[in-house]
Amino acid sequence: MTSIDSDIFSFSGEVLVPQASPEFKSGFIGIIGRPNVGKSTLMNEVVGQKIAITSPVAQTTRNRLRGILTTPEAQLIFVDTPGIHKPHHQLGEVLVKNAKIAIESVDVLLFVVDGTVACGAGDRFIAELLSRSQTPVILGLNKIDQQPSDTQIIDDSYAQLAEVHQWQTVKFSAKTNAGIPQLKDLLIEHLEYGPYYYPPDLVTDQPERFIMGELIREQILLLTREEVPHSVAIAIDLVEETPSITRVLATINVERDSQKGILIGKGGTMLKSIGSAAREQIQKLIAGKVYLELFVKVQPKWRQSRNSLAELGYRVEE
Known part of the structure; x- marks a missing residue:
């Protein structure tokens, strides 16, 4: 330093x-x-x-x-x-x-x-x-x-x-x-x-991408409850910022086709509800307009696979 x-x-x-x-x-x-x-x-x-x-x-x-x-x-x-x-x-x-x-x-x-x-x-x-x-x-x-x-x-x-x-x-x-x-x-x-470990105006050490993924996962938990409990992991694929709007593309990973069907909903209504609610929360996070596009992907038994867990950001801390 x-x-x-x-x-x-x-x-x-x-x-x-x-x-x-x-x-x-x-x-x-x-x-x-x-x-x-x-x-x-x-x-x-x-x-x-x-x-x-x-x-x-x-x-x-x-x-x-x-x-x-x-x-x-x-x-x-x-x-x-x-x-x-x-x-x-x-x-x-x-x-x-x-x-x-x-x-x-x-x-x-x-x-x-x-x-x-x-x-x-x-x-x-x-x-x-x-x-x-x-x-x-x-x-x-x-x-x-x-x-x-x-x-x-x-x-x-x-x-x-x-x-x-x-x-x-x-x-x-x-x-x-x-x-x-x-x-x-x-x-x-x-x-x-002791010393300052972080700048005084910082409230978390996590990057915005991580928080965005968590805000999407929160809406899935709130809107689907026990139907799609914890077999969901979010991957933020793209964050593209312009002066007028931030474009976010994210993939929702689930373990079964039936869960994918629940998340998409009839005519895409559930996915639209999740996206709308998550977008509002992300806009509060970045204090600006957001375009959010969600995709759903089936990754069988990802919670049982060490490789899948690592790819999705879940590792045993050092």
Whole structure:
């Protein structure tokens, strides 16, 4: 890294990164938890922009997506991980391995649980996994806006879990922002003094192409639900920018002809609905007009094939 002005900026590639003061804190925070506890919704809320897709369908997150929050006091890099679950195919094994790798490669672990239900076997399994790590853990109870009127049993079950492992706890709602400021303060407390890892205005380290693909996949999950659950992978084939519009061509990969039929729909109506909804989201991402063209391709058993997984961007993280 070549110094330009030791008091203000240092130059890395084509971006300017501020020099941190001695009191500045920074670090990586792994968001860990069961599927569908609101990890992606939380990261979007914390960084203030939609970078991770959300869906009522469990196990939505596939890649380790980094969200970046920079405040005057600290830079927090959130690593959103797939929900830890029992894998049923090669893709599932890759996702769970990546989540476990994240546990050992961050500075703080935020263990997110569903605060509307009492601690269960899945939570205890993850707690046991986290207890083997030397990384500090904070237990976060999400969805407090949806809690029943009597929360004593729920709260006590997580209080007991936290006491066994000597973890601090915090309650919040990723949807309403309740408790989020307190969560941020607690996370910053656990960080060490350190440098800026990214420019202050960056909210993710993922390229726009990746986010575009995720936004398309989100609409498929929302519009088809259980009919075409997780056997979908998006490949962005072309992004062509002009002063007036951005042209995006993408391929939706599925495993069976029947899934292709569902995605296209009668007379192409489903594919048109997916494309229209995804285009709106991509336009928000790039703040400009988008022409989106979608294709559907059958790739049998791609989730079971290491080669297919690698081609579609799913690899075990180093």
